[in-house]
Amino acid sequence: MNNIIISLIRDSFSSATPILLSALGGTFTFYANVFNISMEGMMLIGAFFGVLGSYLFENWVMGLLFALMSGILASLIFSFFALLLKTDEFLTGIGMNMLALGGTTYLLRNLFNVKGAFISPQIKSLPTWNIPGLNKIPILSDILNNHPFIVYVAIILAFLIDFIIFHTKFGLRLRATGEDQETSRSLGINPNRIKFSSILLSGIFSAAAGTFLSLGYVTLFSENMSNGRGWISLAIIVLVRGRPLGILLMSLIFGFFESAAFSLQNINIPSQITAMVPYIVTIIALFIYSVNKEKILKLKKEENEKIKEI
């Protein structure tokens, strides 16, 4: 029984990581007010090129490098349409996702001559890490140790990005541009450059998320392997209004319920019903958030008025 729970919690981290990473990237675009729904496609692109690089050089570093380059390329395409040609951002996102799905499948068939999935011993996966000192603590070690290193990096990044967004020059300009781009412009900030940086970061992070899928958790590429995770990260970003630490928390909760859903099948709940659980949880989270926000807003306004009075 213990085993089952440990495995469940351990799995929450694995389920959470790709969502966390791409949401952390997406939060830059969220703050820059770029309506970016292309995380799904960029993740898929990253997953593919990660496998390609790792396969060609039999080396995970090259895999990661390929993935990040492909993420950059994808964000260049997105920026080309959305920023330069002023195409609707939502539509650009839909187009990117279609290009990603069709394009990776197409390349899969042309480069590896397979359809569906590509598996090969030549694909080298990302190394796993152990947190020093943790091996001595039995249960924690089982849960936290021996994940692909991206898992740890992603968690650290959540804190780092929170700091970047709220305490650095880039973060200040990012938030300013997102909230009111004319104001940014009036202060000599080029809003397009800020938006471009945010799209670039989103591309890189989503590609890294894809690499976690194809070189971290499993070691293979399969068509459409992002399978809706980009949409979930979009939902989480909107849900927590971009807060990186909120994203971390929600990703873990979502990851937990995703793996817990399988366990519910043990008590004879049909799989279709258990599969709904994470989405219902998201709605419930949104509900709790919205109800609280209303309250907080009211209190805050009163607070301010009181201060004014004194």
Place this chain on the structure above:
Amino acid sequence: MKSLNKILTGIIGIVFSLLVGALLIKIQGNSPIIAYKALYDYGLGSWFSITSTLNNSTPLILTGIAAAIAFSSNVNNLGQPGQLIIGALSAALLGYYLPFPGWIGITTIIILSGIIGGFYASIAGVFKKLYKMDEMLTTLMLNFIADYLTIYLATYPFLDKKSYVPATKMIKKEFFLPSFKNLNSSFFIAILIALISYFIVKYLKKGYEWRMMGYNPDFSRIGGCDNEQNLMWVMFYTGFLSGLAGALLILGGTQHRFIKGIGANYGWDGIMLSIVGANGIFETSFFSLFFGFLKAGGVGMEFEVSIPSEFIMVLQATIVLLVVSTRSLVSFYGDKMKAYFKTRKVVKAHE
């Protein structure tokens, strides 16, 4: 005039994107001429092709208009996919269990399925109204939930035991919408609904209020429109349209029952088309026809020229992106050019 303009710039975009597409086809090692001939033959070349195009566009017209009305009212309803399959499942079950005869039954099924789709959309509306929950997020989540819910129902309680995939029993034969030489009558229903929708948005006070809410919700509220109520109506009506699209798939399609995957991408394509059509009802319908053509013609390119289906997907994405970007470019740089020439004229007059 304005919508003609949108379509004309759209056509420039289509031509341009087909040229780029030709280049892609060439690079992939096929002859663009043969490929485009197949596209034409299967999408427009014969009566059968034309009717395939029209049949393909039927659900797209409805989901496209649903998205267009929602977006132009500032309501972010991304729930068309979910509302569509809920409508489809309802139609399949009604079509099997409903004891009414012929046309009465058909009408009942269509309207009821639409209403059920509308209610499904209204869930997000109620959440928004009561708790200010972001409707984009809730509709997105409700899509996933609708997906699994319908499959559950088609796998367990309403499974057709003879089927090999999750599917309900086939509806009664008398509820099949008739085809005229391969053109299914559901197409005419979609056109009728498009006209009604145009009428609602244009001539109904409610429709006017929806549009104003889309332009500036503060303005419409202060102007005396009940935004909260209008939000509910928009949610309901657009859900109704999507549910209707689902019902027509069941009554007018080829399956005549709910089957896993029947919603395909109609919901998402509709959302995309509303953007391509700049939220206009006529424009969106026009591009729905074009997309139906691409789909019908895609079969030809795949079959005749052996262009793989994933490549066709890439081609479609390229076309959509280029159509819209060409249009925004034409208007943006067109205006700049006008300003440039005007300046020259004014400067000259002063010299």
Place this chain on the structure above:
Amino acid sequence: APKKVAYVINGSLGDQSFYDSGYEGIKKLEKDYDVETKLMECNFDPSLYYPNLMTAARWADVVFVISYGFEEELKSIAEMFPNKIFVNIDTVVEDDKKIISNVDFIEEEGSFMAGVVAGIVTTMTELPGINPEKLIGAVGGDDDIVIRSFVYGYDQGAKYVDPEIQVKTIYVGTWDDPVKGKQAALQLYSQGVDVIFQIASLTGAGVIQAAQEVGKYAIGVDSNQNSLAPGHVITSMLKEVGKSIEFVFKQIIDGTYKPGTLYKLGLKEEAVGLAIDEYTYQILPNETVEKILGIQKDVIEGKITVKEYRE
């Protein structure tokens, strides 16, 4: 003699199982009989079923079709072309005019054998990674009739070895998410399962990687997946769609083909079965493999009857 052969499938190639296997058969026809072939994939989009099949039927002399989900369309189109040959694979479509022939695989026999293997292995505690619990698992793509019939046969096979063996099943709910496949498998392994039969197409690739990671065992499906994780994939349950296509086409050429035939193919016809190769022997001692083959022989000879799921 027929010159044009079309292959229409409801899904798309790349499942590394029966669509692909069928396509191999089609490609062989091209070589062996000098016919022209074309492929139509519907990518699980029901709106493509009718136009694709129609397009194929208008062009071809012989249509091989995997018609999950469009049996009715097949019937109505076949009636429009009574002189053409329609061979439906993997499901059974009966039309009144007896135009369509069907190839029905008795998957229960194949998965029965997979169950036998899993049942034997879970009791062999001397193998690395095998615990004393009599627990085996299956990971299915969707919870549907076909997959349930696989599990049904699998369960019979395991119970035949030892009635105390329990089967735990997780339906992942998607066919193309190996990440979720691996998660499901890891959960089953953590619950004490030591052999998992994957019946989940691309999702199943994750199951095999999970077996490799935790040092447990998996059984592949549809095509021979033994080499994917040497030492961890004991065997694979094969479904020889390609061979069955060749088999039927040969009859067409011979003139022995009759429209409206039902070909029921099982272990005996070698249409389903186990892939036993060096990877298997790497894991199991010879006498165990002998024992398994013995049981297989009993099934073929009818000494053991495997119940079919839908009867």
Place this chain on the structure above:
Amino acid sequence: MSYIEMKNIYKVYPPDVIALEEVNFSLQKGEIHSLIGENGAGKSTLMKILYGLVHSSSGQIYINGNEVKINSPSDAINFGIGMVHQEFMLIPSFKVYENVILGMERTKKFGVINKEEAINELEELTKRYGFDLDLNAVTSDLSVAARQKVEILKLLYRKVDILIFDEPTAVLTPQETEQLFTEIKSMKEMGKTIIFISHKLDEVLEISDRITIMRSGRIVSSIENKNLTKSNLAKMMVGKEVILSVTKKPIEPGQIILKTENLTVDFKQSKHKFLQDINIYVRAGEIVGLAGIEGNGQLELVEAIIGDTQTLKGKIYIDKNDISNKSITERRSLISYIPSDRKKFGLALNASLAENLTMTHHLGNNLSKFRYFINWKKAKFFSSNLLKQYNIVARGINDLPKHLSGGNQQKVILAREFSLDAPFLLLDQPTRGLDVGSIEYVHDVILKMRDKGKAILLISADLDELLSLSDRIYVIRNGTIVAELNPNVHNKEEVGEYMLGGKE
């Protein structure tokens, strides 16, 4: 030699709006230079070009005789030019200091903002110029005057030499305006050069060294501020004589139309109240002014009357109907409303004029025979009549409000609201940001409505306007009515004292 010289400037906004035509503008070092002109004359555009925010279509800019290219605001800032915009350029969610340093952040390693250093520097600046500002306050909580101080602080922090103020006083009370002028003068003393845009001719005459007058995209004249009077300035601006004083018919009040009883607005969980026991009335045929420093409850009172607030106690009657619990929709048949923020509440900038003019009218049955429909033929006929009747300069009923000048936008709102034929008119800052010509027009229309027997509640920050239009004046402070005054008896200074609380 002039400090700044803008030569032969042309600006055509895409596709074909001519905003500036052959403009030659020069600025001397150390002067306070005012720029005046009607709405849409091109003042903001000219200054935005100098600030690099808009690119001229043709023309040159010289600084100290050298030609320069100003491609972006950062170029302008480097040349020592800064601008306080007509619509504030502040990020509402930012703290004050964040807004000030944005675009010119001091950083430590890795781009981390050096908050301490910034705060120290800003504290010194605020001290030097005598600003009373909490640097850590959230900007959206600040009053308008405080926001303007933040804008000025932004420029001082950037150490600019030339400060452009685009209509800074439009939103200020007289006291705040006085304070701003003191600040401007002290900046001049420190050697800064100031460009000042305003529609208030008194102010312009009070503060400027030099005045440049613009009309429809051109400079009409640029003269030293000597022996000038309001009326000859106005004449140069508009091109014809402008009547600057209001002539009113004697008041003939009818029955009470608006009446509030102990109107109180508060929040559920708090004892604090925004409005406390407001008891006012407005009779038919009279204009009642509401004076008060912004933020003393005017906003809440307006919201309470129009119905855009949820927590409300007490009663509101209009024409003897108790509307306290009625929705906005129901109230709108009784109230015509000119909102102070016309772009947010008064117009849909991207919808056609016809659609804008139809709003609220569509609730009644004048535009269609059938209850649920709009007859657009009628609506368009109605709209084009209004355009004619109110002399709105537009290309027709299909033109968009965003293409109109501020004055004409305001006329659209007036036309719509005054044609509603409601017994009560709620006017919140109806002339804010308008030029003298437009103001004259608006005053005229308001008085006509009074003479037609409408009950009018007028809220204005402009005490001159309030005193000249109103028949009675209420003064609001801290959410309560502190005085009811007679404009014929009390003067501006007295009203001001009540507003500030000097007199009870």
